[in-house]
Structure formats: C-alpha cells, structure tokens
C-alpha cells in the first residue's frame with residue numbers, strides 16, 4: 515500500500531473518514547469524544563492539545579483528560595514542540611503511537627487459499643502469510659482459519675488490538691455469517707468463535723464491503739462510491755455520503771445474483787445472473803481461444819452488461835465513483851470503457867457528468883486493508 519506510506523511520510527492525513535451515523539447518547543459521550551480525538555490524530559497527524567480542542571469543539575480540560583488517558587494506554591505520545599513556533603510558551607504536539615499496536619487481517623475472498631497480514635495502525639503491511647484451503651468447508655474451515663489467525667498473531671511484534679476478517683457471504687453486524695454457500699457456512703457466529711478462541715476482539719464483514727472500507731480509508735475513494743469485486747463471484751460494497759451501506763438484511767451490494775441475461779446457469783440455481791457474465795471464470799471462458807479483437811469484443815460485451823446493471827444504482831444513489839477490483843488484464847480495458855459508456859448513455863448529465871469508473875487503488879491488498887479498517891473503526895473509533 516504505497517499510498518499509505520507516502521501519506522504517512524508527509525505527516526498528513528491518512529485517508530478519508532467515515533461519518534459517524536449514530537446519535538450520541540450521554541453515556542456514549544466519553545467514547546465518542548475519545549474517537550473524535552483519535553480520528554483527528556489519525557487523519558491529521560501530530561496536533562497540540564489546543565488545536566485538538568479547536569478541531570473537535572471540546573473544552574481544553576476535556577482534551578487534557580482524554581489525552582492523559584490515551585497516553586496511559588500507550589495509544590498516544592508527546593512529540594515535542596512544533597519548529598518555528600511564534601513567541602510564547604511553545605505548544606507540545608501529541609500524536610498517535612502508530613507503532614505501539616498492530617492489527618491482524620485475513621482475506622477469504624479467494625476460493626483456494628486464505629491470505630493474511632499483520633498491519634501497522636496506519637495500514638502498512640508488515641508481515642504476509644497465505645495458506646491453502648484444500649477444499650475445506652464448514653467447521654473444518656473455521657478450525658483452519660483459527661490456526662492461520664494464531665500464526666499471524668504470533669508473527670506480530672507489538673500487541674494486537676484486534677483481528678479483522680473479510681469473507682464472502684452475507685454477514686451481519688455482529689460478524690455472524692448468515693450464509694456463505696461456497697464455504698459451507700450457514701448461521702456461523704464466526705467473530706464470536708474466533709474471538710473466544712483467540713482472546714482478542716474479532717470483526718468479520720463481507721469481503722466486498724470490506725474492500726469498500728479499504729478503498730475509502732486508504733485508497734482515496736470518494737464519499738459516494740461503489741466497489742465491484744470480481745473474483746470467483748461478483749459482489750459490491752457501497753459508501754453513500756461517507757457511510758457504508760449495510761441494508762436491512764446486511765446484504766447491501768449483493769449484485770452478483772441480479773438476473774441480467776436470459777441464458778447461463780448460475781451456482782445459485784437460477785439463470786442469467788451477473789455472476790455468469792462477470793465472474794473471473796466466466797470472463798476467462800468468454801475470451802478463451804479468441805483473437806485479440808474477438809477477445810476485446812467479448813470483454814466489452816460483459817462491460818455493457820455491467821453498465822446496464824449499474825446505471826440505475828448509480829442514479830438512485832447519485833454516486834461519483836465506481837471502482838473495479840479484480841484482475842486488471844480482464845477489467846481494465848474494453849470492459850471498463852464499455853461499462854462507463856453504457857452508464858453515461860443511460861443516465862442524466864446531472865448524474866454522470868463527474869462520474870469516474872476506475873480500477874481500485876489498492877489492488878489485491880484491498881480486502882486486507884479494509885479488514886484492518888474494521889478493527890480500527892471498532893476498537894478505536896477511527897476510520
């Protein structure tokens with residue numbers, strides 16, 4: 515994640531922030547204030563207590579108390595004074611101790627292997643691991659995942675503040691996998707099981723939603739965007755007005771099984787789902803043994819289907835960006851161009867004039883980055 519390192523190197527903000535959505539009740543005020551402070555330090559870098567008070571609209575006394583607690587917890591440290599300060603008592607800067615804790619993240623998107631990483635709080639990947647799944651499903655896969663997470667936690671050189679997992683399937687806000695047919699998981703409280711076994715906070719979310727979080731926080735994604743993930747299946751994660759959409763059944767973004775053509779059996783038992791046109795296996799089949807020209811035409815045709823599918827979504831939500839995450843050789847060419855042209859033809863200028871359709875910035879690390887954001891957001895209120 516080069517972008518993260520660069521931003522970190524400049525000492526500037528680390529990425530966009532998700533807007534807080536829930537109302538602040540009095541009993542939550544302290545936690546809310548704490549996350550305001552951490553959020554500011556995460557995005558803006560080292561800041562004086564006075565500037566923190568101004569930026570958060572909290573009193574100096576509240577800020578001083580909060581900073582003292584955060585220093586005791588080892589999350590924040592004093593960093594000396596800002597050079598070139600005007601006359602008077604120089605203000606001491608405080609900053610996040612981004613090296614004090616680490617995050618463990620796991621990406622279960624791929625069918626054949628799990629990918630994992632140990633990340634710094636700023637999203638830099640310090641350690642990478644992968645493990646073949648060897649066809650395991652159900653409880654066996656949960657056991658394998660437990661061993662994998664244990665290995666990652668052991669590879670961390672600082673205390674781990676939490677574990678984030680991006681998995682295919684419909685997953686509720688408590689990290690319970692409602693349904694992930696390819697994994698043989700039905701009603702599996704994955705976050706709770708892993709949390710009990712590891713003795714650490716564990717957060718689990720849908721992989722496409724996790725990808726959207728990663729792009730939004732670390733990849734420079736806009737506050738109105740949809741990330742389409744193209745792999746063994748097709749999914750999407752959506753951020754609107756800076757808020758990740760969950761949906762009533764936690765299934766917002768499930769566009770893979772929308773019927774878009776009148777042929778082609780789908781794994782879900784129906785015919786003509788988007789997945790039968792746009793998944794990686796479907797695209798590879800469509801271009802197999804074709805001349806470059808015919809291959810481009812086949813990819814453009816898939817792009818038009820995607821454009822037809824997304825035009826009403828882009829319009830209804832007034833999105834400014836659609837990001838594609840998956841193999842560049844398939845997605846970043848005739849497919850992407852045809853999808854954008856199709857959306858433009860089918861929407862009003864007010865909707866499409868500024869619309870971007872581009873490849874996701876974080877490439878194959880996008881779900882790992884998003885899984886780290888799950889942990890940051892849940893444990894520190896930072897996103």
Ligand SMILES: [Zn+2]
Nearest residue numbers: 771780782787
């Ligand atoms: Zn289907």
